[in-house]
Amino acid sequence: MTLNGHGLLRALSSFNNILLISVAIRIGLILYSEWHDARSVVKYTDIDYRVFSDAARFVLQPSVGNHAQGPLGTWFSVGDPYTRQTYRYTPLLAVLLTPNHWLHPSFGKYLFAACDIVAGILMYRLLVAIVLPSITRTKASRRPSTEESVEDAESSISRQASLLSAVHLLNPLVFSISTRGSSESVLSLLVLLTLYFALKGKWTRTAILLGISTHWKIYPFVYGVACLGVIGSERGAAKGWKGYVGSVVNGRTVRFGLVSAATFVGLGVLMYAIWGYPFLYESYLYHVHRRDHRHNFSPYFYLIYLTYPFEGQPAEELPIWRHVLRSPLISFLPQMVLSVGAGLLFGRRKQDLTFAWFVQTFVFVIFNKVCTSQYFLWYTLFLPILIPQLSISPRWAVLYVAVWFGTQALWLAEAYKLEFLGENVFYGLWVRGLIYVVGHSWVLAGLMQAYRG
Structure with a gap:
């Protein structure tokens, strides 16, 4: 069965068709969410969306107990989003x-859905351009020349790029x-x-965007390691350990690091100047010592659950071994060693950058002390671009798909x-969390073995 002979594949081979379907799905789901939430106790909209909306309302409506606490907060006359508990x-x-409050309550959902669409367009352009x-040229160099025209090659690339972009744009997850409000x-x-x-x-634009991404959520900073390796390798092959150090630490890599750090720090200083210590604590410091004993995919939750202070018992009175098990370092060290190590190992060529970021993010999520289904989007984001390799x-x-989902x-x-059901299945859930770690690690190992950069 050929691609053109199948109606569905023929429709999906057109990127414009995919975009139209993607937009229609998202608009339809957002409209449905408004209808559903007005009639059902179990809401379609994610609780986080209500948190975001409440925080936005507090920003718009400063009051005696709700005002930006930074030095410039009074001058800007805005409220404090952190007045809304759990906004971090x-x-x-x-x-x-x-x-959301002066235009339409679902504005944020449309914004998030639009970001999905633009991301799909970016994927398509990366694949096509x-x-x-690059893959086509490599294959062509390994086989005898053919009479395939330039137009045929471009058409084939466009069809492949459309189908691969659909992996993101038409992905139910x-x-x-996004339409639930994440x-x-x-x-x-x-x-x-x-x-x-x-x-x-x-690289300058990359550094600025890396700083902005890290400000938005801290984990993208690990991508900087792979970027530094690629920038350094552009000087030529490094000989010996001195050559390797020289490739990582030189004028271009230092400039990249300074621009990225300046962007991150500059945004942080501006936010602190307006919103003060609540911004610093809720956005960053809270996540450093966060002890989430609620169940999630990470098997670390059970250790935290077992060592959580009893009601009325000060944390200072806990035994040393319980302090050790509760320490963020228990998860942070293996997570950082593997994630940063992957960046150093695979971040040497520009064409390997997508693979390096994918592996870094995958291990970061697997070994994070908190993991929910949304975190899987952090690394599946790269799959449409990585699949051809x-x-x-x-x-x-x-x-692999069966084990990942299973x-x-x-x-x-x-x-x-x-x-x-309220059943006491903490131990069984922990065991299944370990199975999740082993299964997803096995899938990652298989994908790493299958990579052909």
Whole structure:
């Protein structure tokens, strides 16, 4: 069966068709969410969206108990988004969502859905302009010349890019999360923009966008390691350990690091000047010592749950061993060693940058002390761009997908008993969390083995 002979594939081979379908799905789901939420106790809209909206309202409505606490807060005459408990994001998110209160309550959902669409457009452009032409040239150099015209080659690339972009644009996990009101799509777009300019060799723009992405959510800072390796390798092959050090630490890499750090610090100083210590604590410091004993995919939750202080017992009275198990370093050290190490190992060539970021993010999520389904978007974001560089048989591809989904389903089945039935299944949930770690690690190892850069 050829691509042109199948109606669905023929429709999906047109990027414009994919865009139209993607937009229609998202608009339809947002309209449905308004109808559903008005009639059902169980809401379609994510609780986080209500948190964002409340924070935006507090920004718009300063009062005696609600005002920006930074030195410039009074001058700007804005409220404090952190007046809303559990709001632990950059104030920029609350500012972006202020139209929720003077334009339409679903403005934020449309904004997040639009970020999804723009991210898909960026993927398509990356595939058409950089990724697929490079692979096509490599394959052409390994086989006898053919009579395939330039137009045929461009048409083939466009069809492949459209189908690969559909992996993101028509992904139910992606469009359901954004239309429910999660802000992950904003970060995804920032990260993709960073990758876009990195693959084009625009390192100053890359550094600025990396700083902005890290301000939005801290984890993208690990991508800087791979960027420094690529920038350093552009000087030529490094000989010996001195040559390697010289490739990592030189004028170009130092400039990249300074521009990125200045962007991150500059944004932080501005936010602090307006919103003061609440911004610093809620956006960054809270996450350093956060001890989330609620169930999530990470197996660390059970250690935290077992060592959480009893009601009325001060943390200072806990035994030393419980302090050790509760320490953020228990998860932070292996997470950083693996994530930063992957950047150092794979971040040596520009064409390997997508793969390096994918691996860095995958291990970061697996070994994070808190992990929910939304975190999986952090690394699946790179798959449409990475798939052309993977050599996997259909049988192994199905097996990887089955294990990836299967380990999540196994955990979710047990989590349902705890969340909705109130059964004491903490130990069983922890065991399934370990299975999730092993299963996803196995999938990552398989994808790393299948990579053909």
